[in-house]
Amino acid sequence: MRTLLVLLCSCFASVAVAEMPAPSVAPESAKVYFITPQSGDTVTSPVTIQFGLSGMGVAPAGVEKANTGHHHLIVDAKLPALDQPVPSNEHYRHFGGGQTEASIELTPGTHTLQLLLGDQLHRPHQPPVTSEVITITVK
Secondary structure, eight states, X not given: OHHHHHHHHHHHHHHHHHXXXXXXXXXXXXXXXXXXXXXXXXXXXXXXXXXXEESSEEXXXXXXXXXXXXXXXXXXXXXXXXXXXXXXXXXXXXETTOOSEEEEOOOSEEEEEEEEEEOTTSOBOBSOOBOOOEEEEEO
């Protein structure tokens, strides 16, 4: 009975792995960056953030198209696991509609921001397309 259970679990695990598509591939030349704000800027809330992207295009989440992705904004946190979908919470903000600009509320003080491009399943591309971390001050 135990052997049958192990065998069944192995089969289901194989099916689950086989159904998950491989991570999307990004060109080595792809770059994501902040148009505004720039590191060191002092701003007021709500903060308007413009996302820049070169070497790839923007497509909404759920749309599978080569060399495209959508933006994720990381606020006051480190990069998430790069082999998993990007979490969704106050530190990892999703722009799955294909937005290239956002206005977000931030508390007064110093904040770090970073961009991470995600594929149609909210997973980082391989290699990951990330911006530099910038630091801004909110009045």
